[in-house]
Every structure is written in structure tokens, then in C-alpha cells.
Amino acid sequence: MTNIILGIIGIGFGFVLVWKANWIVENVGRISWAEQHLGTEGGSRLMWKLIGVLVIIFSFMLMFGIVGNIVTSIFAPITTSL
Numbered sequence: 001m002t003n004i005i006l007g008i009i010g011i012g013f014g015f016v017l018v019w020k021a022n023w024i025v026e027n028v029g030r031i032s033w034a035e036q037h038l039g040t041e042g043g044s045r046l047m048w049k050l051i052g053v054l055v056i057i058f059s060f061m062l063m064f065g066i067v068g069n070i071v072t073s074i075f076a077p078i079t080t081s082l
Helices: 003-018 021-028 032-038 042-064 064-082
Strands: none
Touching: 003 021, 003 032, 003 042, 003 064, 032 042
């Protein structure tokens, strides 16, 4: 149940990041790395939108229980060799 609630909150937060990317750039400032590598004028906006989409994807994965399987498959070789 908590995964569903956290997933819904994460989806809402990711949506706001994508929707208000311009407002975030105007109030927080530009990201120099994003401006250099992702575009000349819209790099920071694109960066915030990409972060928002990743948050949405991660939230869906959390809701459906995929995150636990991925973490287990990554760390299972380490824990079994100890």
C-alpha cells in the first residue's frame, strides 16, 4: 500500500517537473553542464524534463514492485559470495 502512495506522489512530482521546467529554470537558474551538453538555449529545461520523466518511470516501477526485483538482481551476486 505504501508503494502505491509513494508512486502516486512521485508521478505527481515528476509531472510538475516536466510541466513547470521553465519556471524552475527561471527561479533556480541554469545548469551549466546541461547548457553545454544538451543544447545552447534549452539545455536546462530539457534536463529538468528528463529528470521528471525518470522520476515518473521510477515511480511506476515502484508501484508495480519492479524496483525490488532490480535491486535484488543487482546485489544478489554480492550477498551470496559473502
